[in-house]
Amino acid sequence: MNIHIPTPLRAYTGGAETVSVPGTTVAEVFTALTTEYPELKQQLFNTEGKLRSFVNVYVNDEDLRYLPSKDATQVAATDELTIIPSIAGGSAVRASRNSLCCSCCPLL
């Protein structure tokens, strides 16, 4: 099946935006992916072998976390798997109107 690789991980797939690996379940696909591109393993999985918390995986348009069979979900060659790191952040602490910055700001 085709796996869409986000920009920061393409350094580990030889620059490929989409790679194709065999497998009949998501777990098999990930095993094939990290066998062919071993450097991806550390990027995607923690030391316990679980997907890092900020790594989102979509099977077509379904979030893997919410699929009942999780990584045992069956996939076909025509399915698409998308790896997408999360995007979040924010100023976290509102600045006081009487100060330019806050104690957490790395400028200080």
Added chain:
Amino acid sequence: MLHIQYNDYEAMRAHGEETYPHECCGVLLGKSDAEGNHVVQIVRAGNTRTDSAHNRYNIAPQELVKIQRQARGLGLDIVGFYHSHPDHPAQWSPTDFAEAHWIGCSYVITAVEKGEAAITNSFLLTGTNEEDKKFADQPIEIGVAV
């Protein structure tokens, strides 16, 4: 270097003014080369952090999947993200750093002071993994409108 056209730069800042006092967020589509990240198009995104939108932002992964698909259709890549800091400096926060995972991408922050866009800064997430990632100041080159 972050290369962006004037119209996109202004649209990004205007987005922050529109959502004030909440944070705005969006995605930068373009191409990367040895000279930096070149923005071809910006895409507005929704902030899912309705519980704390004044100082947090989050783009739903589902929306990001669609934006990545859109980029692919245009022959572009996701090269960065932008968000605003309402009444807060245009400097990355510990939260921004902890939640930054797109190494090689630009993180653009616009300070919006009392509803008006002020300073805009860009930070390049460098490194090779979560353990050695860093934010580096990234100059912005604004293309002249044609």
